[in-house]
Amino acid sequence: MIIPRLALQSLRNRSLTAVLTVLGIAISVMLLLGVEKVRTGARQSFADTISGTDLIVGARSGSLQLLLYSVFRIGNATNNVTWKSYQDIAEQPDVDWIVPISLGDSHRGFRVLGTTPEYFARYKYRRGQPLAFAAGAQFNDLFDVVIGADVATALGYKVGDRVVVAHGVGSVSFVEHEDKPFRVSGILAKTGTPVDKTLHVSLEAIEAIHVDWQNGMPAPGESVSADDVRKMQLAPKAITAAFVGLKSKLATFRMQRAINDYSEEPLSAIIPGAALQELWGLVSTAETALSIISAMVVATALLGMVTTILTSLNERRREMAILRSVGARPTTILGLLVVEGTLLTLAGVILGTLLLYISLYALRPVIDRAYGLDVNIGLPSTSDLTILAAIVLAGVVASVLPALRAYRLSVADGMMIRT
């Protein structure tokens, strides 16, 4: 067929504006799809962080705060949970297992988490996947430390290396537990969760490095050597939070109520899934705003295309008159312009998708390192494809506008050439 070929040649004749139009659409598509990717990536990434834990117990606070500091290592606990309360909860008949965590120290910007060896068996992520060791094993000695995958890569640690823990959670710390160095006993495999950025030690180790401290500072002249510490009783007095697994899911709400009503100490128990849901509720407004803005950008790009085609019509009245003179119907001319708009949109959508995948591929490690967000580069999802199809459809509909004008012009001009 000669007509589609001429339509393409006509488009090539105006290649600069055509390329710019396609580029505009491509960038907008890339933005919209990229926002969508990051959105689902973030959601998935967050939801995958903790799995298999029925309740998280901490000092009385908002459920979001508890979730953020216990699971995501964002922010700090306002208060601790006493060891006695921990033991009370552990003894409840509904409780299957309980893993304490103790936060507050750091190592070169990475959080240090004190816990029990059970942590490595009970902590699950990504739909029930357990933690695995890439090298070494869990801590056995008081001064053993198990490091996350990112800690190992970022700091270049191997099993057997010496690590000094600092007090506080800043990346630069002035008070270090220099007298009690740790040895790397194991390195965890990459999980894509905050575990990767954490150093794990035993609860006793947390106690040990603070044994000669008073009021958050080393007590002057009372330093206790590492060897002496080993001989001391290092029962923890308090923990930051605890992960709880129940024998039956049915007991979840009963147990949660019991902990919230605990009379000895103000505590909070949260259901991780419910707290995540709450987090989405908070974030969804921003997400929606982002999506709306991206959709607006796509609309702007399509509007740009319509404008470009409309302004080209005056120069193309000759083309239309010639086609009319050889017997083209006005509807043929309408069709030509709709085809042109469709082709431009389609090219933009395809190019935009390609650009997105190329940049995702290039930026994925950067995003992961900077935000701990592992964006999934899989094939476009059904919802992605729906969005792309909707954009093409919008392009077709938008190109009807200049096409109708061309139709009217070609009816009015007939085969008379106006230049």
Next chain:
Amino acid sequence: MSSLPTVEPRRAEQSHAHIGSDPAIVKMADLRFTWKGPSAFSLAIQDFVLPPAKRMLIVGPSGSGKSTFLSLLAGIVTPNEGRVEILGTDTSTLSSAARDRFRAEHFGIIFQMFNLLPYGSVIDNVVLPLSFSAKRRARAEEKGSVEAEAQRLLTSLGLGEANYRDVPASRLSVGQQQRVAAARALIGRPEIIIADEPTSALDRDRQIAFLDLLFSEVSAAGSALIMVSHDETLGSRFDSVVRFDDIAVAERATA
């Protein structure tokens, strides 16, 4: 000059249009056309007849309504009153789609200039009308492929060198473009060739050369030619010369 009354059953003419029982291939009678809008303009044609295979020159100054006349002839516009009979068909009764198809089947049209799609190759420009008319495509294919027929026409019109066919039309000189336009009008041998001031962009020598080529190809195709021009000096080469004022009365609102 026609022995038939103006209101004649169409069937009789239709089947014999080419055989010659009725010599007219174009008949306009009692026709009136008005452009609507602010610059109202109307054209009245009492009686106009074109016999088959004749070459007619219509002479008139620019702005006299010649273009409107040609639009009526080609079925781009329809008269408010009266009839336009082409090859025995009253095109004013056809639907607009049917008129477009009819134009593709039976007319070849050459404009003053800017005849070609500038980005299309020479060969694509020549075979363009065949996309809209199966009959003309069939005729163009009688002696082989449509490309061969297009090449034959280009060669007869003095664009024989093979390197022209794939060149974008915009690279050709004005004279060459007019010859490509002639080839496009002639391909598939339509019954009527309309030429609207086709030589006015050419100098005198090339006008003559162009008309010679056009005439010989029009004769070879057996088509009739209606050419409008403001230049009376070309008249000697035509079978008949008509003054536009004699066939049509144009009225322009002076307001």
